[in-house]
Amino acid sequence: MDTSVEQNWFTERDGLSGSAFSLEITDRIHDEQSSLQRIEVYETRTFGRLLTLDGVIMLSDRDQFIYHEMIAQPALCMHPQPNHVAIIGGGDCGTLQQVALHDRVQHIDLVEIDERVVRVSERFFSYLCTANTDPRVHMHFSDGIAWCEQQAESSLDVILVDSTDPVGPAEGLFREPFFRSVHRSLKPQGLMVQQSESPLLHQDIILQMHQRLRSVGFSDVKTLLFPLCVYPSGWWSATIAAKDGVIPVTPLIIPDFPFHYYNNDIHQAAFALPAFLRRILEQADPEQKSG
Amino acid sequence: MDTSVEQNWFTERDGLSGSAFSLEITDRIHDEQSSLQRIEVYETRTFGRLLTLDGVIMLSDRDQFIYHEMIAQPALCMHPQPNHVAIIGGGDCGTLQQVALHDRVQHIDLVEIDERVVRVSERFFSYLCTANTDPRVHMHFSDGIAWCEQQAESSLDVILVDSTDPVGPAEGLFREPFFRSVHRSLKPQGLMVQQSESPLLHQDIILQMHQRLRSVGFSDVKTLLFPLCVYPSGWWSATIAAKDGVIPVTPLIIPDFPFHYYNNDIHQAAFALPAFLRRILEQADPEQKSG
Structure with a gap:
């Protein structure tokens, strides 16, 4: 870059x-x-x-709402009981704010390796940081990979990985050892969501994530898509993995929050895969061929 | 620019x-x-x-397939009998190629104001021009607004407006007199589709199109969204208007063509409006509030 x-x-x-x-x-x-x-x-x-x-x-400021709503809301609105949520990365606190909207969430861990990102965001993007003083929020300024390894087995309901690109510091967040420790620390019905780069430019990364997440034991993996003007190609993805069961494409609830992007139609639409991406991801899961 | x-x-x-x-x-x-x-x-x-x-x-070359499939296929796959299709603009011939895939189409008029665009595309983008010699194709190198005015009342099934931005030569394609002549020349059950700029950057244009299309008599107007890396913001739209009846979100048929982007899921997903755009378009059609 x-x-x-x-x-x-x-x-x-x-x-x-x-x-x-x-x-x-x-x-x-x-x-x-x-x-x-x-x-x-x-x-x-x-x-x-x-x-x-x-x-x-x-x-x-102009398009952050799309990213933060789409990293947080689909999983939060699909999970039957998201009591305990962890965010890996996400130092700008926009994802945290989306999670904290949900009353059902009782405990949120934000694990950001660089405390300065949080402090800079509190100063210059204060409208994203309104949940930072919420008593349910626990900030840990440490390495997300190590933090995940230290969590008790079956202790978390939802893990959101809001990281930078898979080069440099964030590279380990796209590898099997991390996925294995996420899988281990999730409770039954647990969901993991991870930003997974551009469907136009990084199909290899998305396919690899599907393969790696399945190989460590996740029972279902789906990728959801959304526009994002300021990221390469203007088109971005998040990949969601279920500890057990099948990821429902329909949300359980759509809370009455003041969303700017997300709603019931968008939730379902985000899971629609273009023909080229469906063909690529069939390599990871031949059962997804239908649809 | x-x-x-x-x-x-x-x-x-x-x-x-x-x-x-x-x-x-x-x-x-x-x-x-x-x-x-x-x-x-x-x-x-x-x-x-x-x-x-x-x-x-x-x-x-890398992302043209998204645009061309999304301008042509949703309308073609929704219309019960698209015998006669007109394309206004579209000199690169990629939209024409998508339309010509359909055996149900018997006559295609391509109305491009600049013949040189077609000739340049035939030379440098020949893979898009495979339908140019199809006997169903009739090319007219003239102004699309004047051409539309000359068409007999109720003579066309589908009109696809594949134009440049609404500045300079294409400006008239976004105004009521043109929309009125499109409405007049469409048969009952007729559909018009027009590229309608970026949902992030040009919400005023999209809203205005909805208002103008309704004001000239179209009975239903919907906007569909798709990514497009090489256009401003990486996110683009097409607006579809029905001469009568309601635009179905579900396609009638999905032909077995070698699509790269379009499929049944994408057809329905493209009509999902983000929260902010739904709020804006409610100004043009309060009935769309549900959904």
């Missing part, structure tokens, strides 16, 4: 996909090197504020 | 949305000024060939 700021345009170039996305910026309002990464916040002319880590776009 | 080619990157900057999309290019293999516009073809490193008109990206 290669970033440039020239003539008031912030550009994230993805050499692998040979594509780039740019936003017109009016100011850089924060720039720090934490012990782990460079954290910057820009004011853009039309997308509100922009958060980047090591030059890679994490979120913009 | 502002285009630049620097250090092997083609960049389309959209000043209005303050965003830009770039592709790494290896060569420019065609550049001509037709009587109407500048037509260029680039070789990209990872997206195949790229067609631009006046510096605005029209299609790339």
Whole structure:
């Protein structure tokens, strides 16, 4: 990934996909090197504020709602009793905020490796951090992989992996040892959701996730799709895995929250796979051929 | 719109949305000024060939299939008897190719204002032009608005408007006089589909289309959504209007064509509106509130 700021345009170039996305910026309002990464916040002319880590776009005010609702809500609305939820990553706290909307959730662990991301978000994206002081929320500034390994067997209902791309620090979050420890720490009926990159650019990653999640024992794996303007290709995915049983495409409940993207129709629509992706994922699960 | 080619990157900057999309290019293999516009073809490193008109990206080899299938297939697969189909614009012939797949279609008019676009596509995107010599295809190199006005009342089953953005030459295609002549020339059960810009960036255009299409007499209007990497925001829409009756969300038939994007699930999913867009479109049709 290669970033440039020239003539008031912030550009994230993805050499692998040979594509780039740019936003017109009016100011850089924060720039720090934490012990782990460079954290910057820009004011853009039309997308509100922009958060980047090591030059890679994490979120913009304008379209963050799509990502955060789609990482959190489908699993929360499908799980019969999501008492205990863990978020791995998610330092901007937008996913946490979505989870905390649910009264049924009694305990939320946010496991973010870099405390500075949370603090920067509290300062510059305070509207995402309204749940940070909720008494149900427990923040752990440590490595998500190690944290998961330390959890008791069958202790969590939902695990949301809201990570950066599978290169560098987050690479281990896409590997079997981590998936195995997630599977072990989930209760029966437990669900895991993980951001899984672009359906146009990273089909290999999505297929590999399906194969690896099944190989460690998850009984069903499905990928849901949504647009996301500020990520490469403008199209993104989350992959959801069930400890046992089949992932229902229909939500159990749709709470009356002030969603901007999610609703009952979108929940079901997100699971519709384009022809090319269905063909690819049949390699991981020949039973998904129907539909 | 502002285009630049620097250090092997083609960049389309959209000043209005303050965003830009770039592709790494290896060569420019065609550049001509037709009587109407500048037509260029680039070789990209990872997206195949790229067609631009006046510096605005029209299609790339890598993701054109999504656009062409979603402009053509939902209407073709919903209409009970699509004998006579007209395409307004669509000079790259990708939409034409999708329509020609259907044996039920007996006559196809392609009304493209710039013959040079068709000729350039035949040369550089020949895989999209396989239907150009089909005896059912009739090409008219003229203005689509005037052509529509000349059609007999109730003479067409499906009209697909595959145009450029609603600025400059294509502006009239988004106005009531054109919609009125489309409505008039459609047979009972007739359907019109028109590309309708980005749901993230151009909500005003989508709302306005709904209002204008209803005001000229269309009985139902729905917008369908799909990803499109090379268009601004990576997320695009088509708006479909029915001369009479209600647009069914379920297709009548799903033919066994070698689709890359479209299928039965995608057809239904494309009609799912995000919460924010549903709220906006309720202004045009309060009855759509349910769902």
